[in-house]
Amino acid sequence: MALIDYFLRRPEFDIFQMTGDHLPDVARIHGVLFKPAWSASAFYSLLSQDSVSGFVARQNNSSGGSAMGGFVLTRSAGGEAEILTVGVDPRYGRAGLGWRLMQAAVGRARQDGAETMFLEVDQANVAALALYRRLGFRKVGERKAYYKPSAQDASPGGADILRLDL
Structure with missing residues (x-):
């Protein structure tokens, strides 16, 4: 491999079960993507529940350790599952991590044993909506004014409720 190829090499990621050790990085990424952000202790409280599980994408070809690329947190109960939150570090966007984490x-x-999966997504999040459609989710409802207004937009944003039959 040429030296230039080494520096241009795309990051590679593996998907792992989320553990408590991952939570500071998960909270950091969540803070970049969402307001209000969830703290590591909030993630810990959720992950401590028997019905909640999560996955993380960790870089496997980094010389400086294994960087966190993204996460997903889910809850399953009563034949249904829901995505509580999912995020990909913007540095690694368009690398297929969202797809792999959702899979x-x-x-x-x-x-x-879930037969259906639900999630709520900001109607303005075009990239996420496209990903969820590719995964087979379909819109089954809507929550008007679900998200708080941002500094750029004075009106509260709506959320689509999506469902996937498993």
């Missing part, structure tokens, strides 16, 4: 979440939901 892990769907697989876990099926393993847990």
